Amino acid sequence: MEGPHNTHGWIGFDEIPAKSQPEAKPGASISPWLEPDWEGHFSAIYAILSTANLDRARWGRELMHPRNYSNSSYMELWLRSVALNLLESGGASLTDLTSPRGSLPAIIDTASLARASSLKLAARGESVPGFGRPDASFKYSSPLYKPGVYNKPRWKAGDLVSAVVQTTIGHTREYPLYRGKTGTIDKVYPVAPIQPASPSAQNPVTYTGAYGQAYPDIECRGAGDDQRFVIPLYSVRFNATDIWGQEYAEPDMAIYADLWEPQLTSPVGSIHESLDDQGRLVLEWGRGSLQSSPDLKLWEDVPGALSPYIVQTGQPSGFFRLRL
Amino acid sequence: MSNPDPASSRRQFLKVSSLSGTGAAALLGTTAASHAGDTPTPPADDSRADLGGAPVCDVSATLWPLKTRVNALKQLLYDKGVFTEAMLGGFVDYYTNVVTPRLGATVIAHAWKNPAFAAALTNPPASEPFAATRIIRDFLKDRQLISPQSTGGWSIGPEGEWLRVVQNGPASPGAPPVHNLVVCTLCSCYPQALLGIQPVWYKSRQYRSRAVCAPRGIIREFAAAKPANRLAPYGIPNYQPYVESYLSRLSEIRVWDSNSEARFLVIPSRPAYVSDSWSEQQMTDLISRDSMIGTDIL
Structure with missing residues (x-):
């Protein structure tokens, strides 16, 4: 949600309080200064x-x-x-x-x-990155992400990405300082279910090292299991100057934030290609209109094409570009 | 209120208008009321605040002090059978007796002593980015510092399910050092499974807001709050210049915004005064909670 919790980069709050709060010593208290x-x-x-x-x-x-x-x-x-x-x-x-x-x-x-x-x-009727608007019963759906399915990551470490622009009443962990900014994927966090679903002493969880939490932008709405989308997550590295401009931030500084796949797109002017879980070609871009051509000579807008765009199999071979 | 001089200064305007909700209208020679029959009355204080005036807060105005309301909530949840006193006591006991910053310091001391352990924590394979969770869980279980009851058998503990460990110092052998600082810019996400309850400053808006643009300034602020002779026993008579020197050597500072359920733990640079002859116990005593978040330079 947009609001006063998003005070990233505000320097007017003065000194940090309680810096001298002692550490909790084992056996002494839950935390000094807390009752x-x-x-x-x-x-x-x-x-x-x-x-x-x-x-x-x-x-x-x-x-x-x-x-x-x-x-x-x-x-x-x-x-x-x-x-x-x-x-x-x-x-x-x-x-x-x-x-x-x-x-x-x-x-x-x-x-x-x-x-x-x-x-x-x-x-309730808001659009959410990667999902658009919900249906009449306020359920979200996407051609790329299904509830209960652990989707394969479509980006890789080192890829240049832009964080999508969104403004929302709902909860998101894509905060305003990251929106529209370009960064680099530092790490891919693949997703996998926690197994077994009902662990017990006899049947303990096997730790796979994969992430397992749902996409917050939809999960916050509390709509239940058929709206739990477990989507790959990425650690994205931003140069502080790309967030704050040349002079506001300290020099030689990077900010790392975790962003979910639908919150990422290609930097302006580029198309990102990947294959989805079904092996279909997915094209993503941050700005402009998708055009296609059979021969690199005659270019036409692809009618109604929105990012991410799934290229239907069985199409004759051709080429894509962006009209910016 | 006397009829103000139309040529009065802005200061005078503000002074007059602050005396009454209709002050501005009076200055303009008109009234805000536009409907026949309306009697112009000054808005109450609170609605004036809604119009952009004094920042009146209705939390304290209409509700009892927080502590009494928390106790009311606690009693309500007891009455509803949602919690028992034993359940809440169990939580307090866990963070009093099992998980304190000592747990994290034990891990870091072992990493300082064993570079291979540190490397395993900080360089997980691409297929298992949170391998540090499994490695630290097994290390602490072997030392009988955590039990499967508190971890669900798979994580280190609450807020220790998806852990990444980042190391201060040279990014590669011989390279100039980097420094890492952890923040939750929204609220207070924290590697609680290893460090316990967040310090008050970590949850403050001051820290949350500034960490993403002025991390070196934060480190200086923490250093200034420490006594100058903090490291005197180790032959460093003046702590603050020591921190300045540390900062001047950095090639980069990395701020980690804990904005997913992944959690970050910092391995602080092992200071030059810590020799190989130090025991893990001595190292554990030295490693502060704040150094594992990145705000304290040892």
Whole structure:
């Protein structure tokens, strides 16, 4: 979501607080300066509840009014998210959350819950990189990515990539500073299922070293298993000057961020070719219109071609280029 | 309010308009109300803030202090049977007794002593980019520092499922050194399985915002907060110039934004004063939590 959590590169916040906070010593405390029976217990509450859907939990913080977000402590942000998700999952009722219970005060106000819910409603019809708009029942689909399928990576280390431009009410981990910027793929994180799906002491998980979490831009919507898209992830290296310009950032600096395959495209003026899981040729480009030619002489726009474009098998051989 | 002079300065304008929601309109000789029958009244403080005025915060205005609301939430979840006190206590116990920064320091000390172990952590095969997870899990299990109960049998622990280890120092033998710094620019993603609960500064907006554009400045800020004689026992009388010298030798600084579920752990450069005769125990004592995030120079 666009909002005040995206303060990347803001230097006006002054000195970093609490730099002298001591380390936790084994056996002494959960963390010096945290009180075990409320900050410690609350850390447990949000950590455990968030594991149900981390992206949805993160979105819950971002849905706060920007003014309140900016004035809230870290724990206050998590309290808002926990309350919203308890309400939506049926774990607690509106009355439970917004009314005093005995001598205990209300946990959250009705207005901010209502506000967050209405924003989520507005996000339901949004387009998502790689998937476009959802259908009438708000389900996303893609010719390249199927739910429950672990897709083969289509980019390789060393490839030059551009991060797609998007603006969203939903949650994404493609933050504004990366959008539209060009970087290089540092590492490919292939995806694979965690096996077995229900591990036990007798039947432990075999660690494959592959990534296994779903695409946050859709996962945050909490729409269930048929909307869990496990998509290859890439560590992308950006030069700080490409993010911030020549002078704002420190020199000789690189920023590494993890981006999901649908958040990547070719830098302007180039077409990326790859084969999908079914062996079909996939063309991707960041800007311009795709043209084709049978003979490199006569070029015509490919009608309706959008990136990523799957070249249908059985077509006569030909050539592609971009009209910028 | 007296009728202001139309030629008043901008400062005067702001002073007058700040006294009343209708100040600006009064200066312009008109009123904001446009509907017949409306009585022009100044907006309440809060709505004025919505129009771009004073940044009023309704968190503290309408709700009880956070601690009391957290306790209310805790009681609610107990009453609903979602949690028991024992479950929450188990979490606190895990991060008090099993996972503290000591766990990460144990791994780093072993890497300092054993270059082959360090190389295995930092150069995973392309087919297994998170091999460090498996290697560290087995290392800590062998030392009986973690148990399958806390790891689900496959990861190191929560926030230790997909781990990448990056090393400070020369990128290749003889090359000038690089430095790595870890941040979660959105919130607080952290290699919790090895370092425990995040320090407060890691979760601060100050750190999250600035790490991606001024990492050297952050390292200097952390250095300035340390006593000058910090490394005096090792023959370094003045710590801050020592850090400056470290920074001046770097060929590159790399900032890792923990924006997926992958987590990053830094192997700090082994300082010249740490000789081969040091035991792993002595090294573990030296390695700070912050050096494994990249904000502290040892």
